[in-house]
Amino acid sequence: MQVKALIAALLFGLLPSASQATNLMYLPFETVLSNAIRAGRLDGSVRFYLAGNGPTEHLQVLRTNVVSDWPTNASNKSDFDACEWAVQSTLIELQAEAKRVGANAVTNIVSYYDQHVRKDLNTYECRAGVFVARVALRGDLVRVQ
Template identity: 50%
Template sequence: MQVKHWSFALAVLAAMPSISQARDTTLILDFHTVVVDATEEGRLDGSVKFYLAGEKVPGKASTLHEVVTNKKTNAFNKSDDEACSWVLKSALIALQDEAKKAGANAVVDISSYYKRKEMRDSKNYECHAGAFVAGVALKGKLAKLK
């Protein structure tokens, strides 16, 4: 009887590497579509504008300080695009809150910053989606636009 238990335990342990190697799919998705959706849904109030790295900022901007946000969301039973959109909205809300606290009306020079690897793109953001979790990390500068 003991041998059967050990055989079962070994079989379970042998299967563990395939279970523990979680999916981590990198997606590069449109940033501004999500900003518009979040504003229309009322999740963003429109008082803070968002500009990706390389985007032209209207008027003159005086930057205050750098901010970083790293958000995760439950991706279970969601498409990768849906989970990534949801988690970007959470990151944008966090940036909006930081900007308002600092008296800023914009976040400029935004780049993706997943695992501290910077991806600068004037149109897209980077999201990592797994079977259960999706994540977005952003780095930017709080600014006052005139």
């Protein structure tokens, strides 16, 4: 009986390191955005713009620095597929929050993994592991007039 307990303790001790999202990937934002709209996960009523892209004039800023951070199950998925699910979950949450406050766009989107800002005009950051993929985004909820 003690051997089983020792083996179980050893396995649980190893599990956190194996489950953490460790593979750093930079993936195309527009591709996953159009896939989410085409699949009906996003309804298209809210536009999404990475920092440096999108409108800069005629904006009414409703909320700044809104963060969405979604870990997603990566089991039995490629890193790319797991990251796509994670970023789509993040965008769905941002869309819901934008609608709640009356915004029609999310601008200045940056990757915000562990509260470190990474700006890129074309890609988002994802960390994928054996069991978990995670994407964190931060952006501003705005009404484009």
